[in-house]
Amino acid sequence: MKIAVRRTGGFAGLTTRWAVDVAQPELRDVWMPLIDSCPWDDVPDDANQPDRYVYSIIAGEHQVTLPERQVTGPWRALVDRTRDAARAGDLGEAGRSGPEPAVDRDDDVLEPERPVTEPSRRATEPGQRLFPAPQDGPGEDGR
């Protein structure tokens, strides 16, 4: 199954993609429980905050576009896992990077576009969790 994340927007307006193609038994044992825990059909129509990211996520037949502040809980876990696996694939350790911008099937492709996979300049090692557990959310400022 092809699983891909495309992150657009942000102050810089840069696009970044992470994609993996996952085979059994890893798909059944590791990925499907996570994919099934995401509320694909229950996405609130929530306006984005200025300069925050927009995430397009695809997993098999599932597809969704979310503002950054909705990417919490299982969504965040899926995004982080996809990114980490794609980066690991770049090093030939596990999984592999998707050769195509899979998330673009229902979107307009921007030209020129960033590379399909993560830039080679690395600050962290594959598999390392890059972000803390999601704690952000509406009312985050207590106001």
Next chain:
Amino acid sequence: MHCSFVPPYLLRRLALLEDRSFLPVAEAAQRALGRDALIRRRRNVSCARMAELPGTLASTGPGAAGLHPTRQINDAQHQERLPGVRVRTEGEAEVQDPAVNEAYDGLGHTFELYAQAYGRNSLDGAGEILRATVHYGEDYDNAFWNGTRMVFGDGDGRIFQRFTKSLSVVGHELTHGVMQHTANLVYQGQPGALNESVSDVFAALVEQHRLGQTAEEADWLIGAGLFTDEVNGTALRSMKAPGTAYDDDVIGKDPQPATMAGYVDTRSDNGGVHLNSGIPNHAFYRLAVQLGGKAWERAGQIWYDTITGTLLSPDSGFAAFAEATAAAAESRYGKESEELKAVTAAWTEVGVLE
């Protein structure tokens, strides 16, 4: 002192005053009418008006026009939880952390532009506290406005350095706060690209005001100094020449169009708000260099009048915005003014007006 007894019809009449000697009153009335209930609830017309009368403007310092910022800087300590720990408040001395001091100073410089050039008292025109959080997340390559505060990441160190390093980022994010209290353009498609562009316009003006630069002297770059040395680029965006800010083998080439011929239809990035903003950005640049001198004075005033006026709606597109800027120029400078001619010419050059 409460001024809620001033009836809306009177505010409307005051807002329409064209005699320039009444302009501060008209502006205060326009803002008092506001677009959202928040402004109507908060604004104290007479207080704002007294603070904004010409002649009370000091020449330098955040306290110009008798207005003083109230700043609060918090540290998210690399978590994604807001607001974080308070680390510096108004009047407190510099701290060790450069990100904190950059945010504090940037808030002050942005407050100064709005206070000195336009007599505006903070984001809401009524002295709202300026709030910022630094060190958000880990390797976070972004800065944003969450509706009540600016939030800055430290960058990943490979592509981006910390986002407080550029004053234009601070000016940009705070202007999203001003926008929220004025025209409140929706963050999607053309109104979203205008929302973005207005933030870039006043970000550039904050820097130029700080440096005392004319339109000719300014670099018209947004986010200069954010890239690491590894990236082949000078900034994130160029208002002077959209599409030329960077050209790098890893992050690609600056995709911004300068004219409608390059308009991008996309669903990414809230409908390309950071892409198509290049078009109104370039229109403002053309206007500023055509008028010459300090861009915040006439070009900036026209844009400020536009977002605080009554002609825009939250879903206004490029053409409606262009027409509103022309109306603002005519209202302030006259039907035969060089300002109105330059506004019309600028929008024509980028293909928005014919």
